[in-house]
Amino acid sequence: MKTFNVPVIYRSPLITAIKNSRKQLDRMKKDFTPTVLDFGPLKVLLARHFGFCFGVENAIEIAFRTLDENPDKRIFLLSEMIHNPHVNNDLLARGVQFIMDTAGKQLVPWESLNPEDIVIIPAFGTTLEIEAKLTSLGIAPLQYNTTCPFVERVWNKAEQIGQQSYTVIVHGKPGHEETRATFSHSTSSTPTVVVKDMAEAQLLATFITGEKPAAEFYELFKGQYSPGFDVVKDLQRVGVVNQTTMLATETQAIADYIRNVMMDRYALTAATAGEHFADARDTLCYATNDNQSAVTGLLQEEADLAIVVGGYNSSNTSHLVELCEERLPTFFISSDEKLVSANEVEHWDFHHKQELHSFTFLPQKEQVTIMLTSGASCPDALVEAVIRKLLSFYGLEHKIEELAAKFK
Numbered sequence: 546m547k548t549f550n551v552p553v554i555y556r557s558p559l560i561t562a563i564k565n566s567r568k569q570l571d572r573m574k575k576d577f578t579p580t581v582l583d584f585g586p587l588k589v590l591l592a593r594h595f596g597f598c599f600g601v602e603n604a605i606e607i608a609f610r611t612l613d614e615n616p617d618k619r620i621f622l623l624s625e626m627i628h629n630p631h632v633n634n635d636l637l638a639r640g641v642q643f644i645m646d647t648a649g650k651q652l653v654p655w656e657s658l659n660p661e662d663i664v665i666i667p668a669f670g671t672t673l674e675i676e677a678k679l680t681s682l683g684i685a686p687l688q689y690n691t692t693c694p695f696v697e698r699v700w701n702k703a704e705q706i707g708q709q710s711y712t713v714i715v716h717g718k719p720g721h722e723e724t725r726a727t728f729s730h731s732t733s734s735t736p737t738v739v740v741k742d743m744a745e746a747q748l749l750a751t752f753i754t755g756e757k758p759a760a761e762f763y764e765l766f767k768g769q770y771s772p773g774f775d776v777v778k779d780l781q782r783v784g785v786v787n788q789t790t791m792l793a794t795e796t797q798a799i800a801d802y803i804r805n806v807m808m809d810r811y812a813l814t815a816a817t818a819g820e821h822f823a824d825a826r827d828t829l830c831y832a833t834n835d836n837q838s839a840v841t842g843l844l845q846e847e848a849d850l851a852i853v854v855g856g857y858n859s860s861n862t863s864h865l866v867e868l869c870e871e872r873l874p875t876f877f878i879s880s881d882e883k884l885v886s887a888n889e890v891e892h893w894d895f896h897h898k899q900e901l902h903s904f905t906f907l908p909q910k911e912q913v914t915i916m917l918t919s920g921a922s923c924p925d926a927l928v929e930a931v932i933r934k935l936l937s938f939y940g941l942e943h944k945i946e947e948l949a950a951k952f953k
């Protein structure tokens with residue numbers, strides 16, 4: 546896979562060496578067992594895959610190169626480039642301005658932009674409406690485009706099934722930048738509706754079967770369907786695509802569920818299912834699959850707790866947390882600074898969108914085992930910092946050098 550020029554502050558030579566060593570031994574990525582870092586009183590089980598993905602490295606390279614090459618220009622990002630506060634703060638510190646927040650609230654008025662300005666499209670992509678807005682301001686919308694190719698692949702898939710007269714059901718978070726962009730692109734070629742989870746897929750199914758009166762759809766799915774959506778006509782042929790970072794098991798369950806609903810509704814067989822259901826279930830990206838499979842591999846092991854590092858508004862990271870917390874106490878932290886002491890941790894409760902302060906953290910026992918992973922927008926340098934911080938709680942800081950020597 547292509548390598549990118551990412552600022553060295555985000556890299557960790559130690560983590561890179563560990564990842565390279567695993568890659569050498571498992572080129573086909575079939576082994577999802579963790580890397581065991583045994584420090585005696587502390588054992589860290591490091592996920593097989595974690596950290597910066599292709600799309601994030603691509604976006605970072607373009608954004609920092611644009612800054613270097615255009616010292617005299619005003620540089621804007623449509624919104625956060627990726628969902629990691631460290632990277633976004635570094636860009637802000639270098640003078641980049643965000644035009645919108647992640648919820649789409651305007652921070653910089655469009656009228657204040659001029660044709661000389663540079664506007665970078667983030668890795669999530671953007672809507673056709675925003676592209677048109679930039680064009681109307683004299684700014685070429687795709688000149689500084691960091692949209693991840695795996696997101697564009699979803700748009701292409703939506704367009705492809707749209708051209709075959711299927712309505713697109715997007716499994717995604719309706720307010721997420723990527724889902725808003727996918728919704729916009731899909732809507733340009735076919736009727737489109739967003740479902741955020743299985744409960745909403747089941748609700749949508751009641752309109753497919755006619756169980757609920759069509760009129761109720763427009764209130765229940767307000768803001769989640771394309772203009773002119775005809776709930777009777779537009780739910781007769783459907784296909785499911787997804788936000789690239791959803792939970793793989795849920796997205797598959799939703800596609801299977803909707804397919805079964807269509808088969809029952811139209812008395813189809815496996816051979817004729819395609820008459821009403823387009824098979825488009827492969828739109829999760831490779832990083833989401835790898836990172837979630839690596840967590841599944843982690844969870845085959847025994848441990849006392851899990852730590853997941855990443856931005857609190859990161860969708861892919863929150864799904865890793867979701868998987869871990871089904872099995873063991875899990876702490877979602879944005880950086881090593883959240884590990885205040887051996888007895889104290891500040892961590893994010895993504896269910897209730899609040900930071901919690903816990904005072905029971907590391908258990909008192911002979912050897913504590915911790916599972917460790919991070920999201921696709923989290924720099925490896927932060928994962929190394931977390932390992933160093935944990936070691937410091939045991940007076941074992943020097944062990945990091947021994948570990949580095951082992952992976953040289």
Ligand code: SF4
Nearest residue numbers: 598600693695789830
């Ligand atoms: S998580 Fe996947 S889709 Fe998102 S930026 Fe990374 S590679 Fe691209």
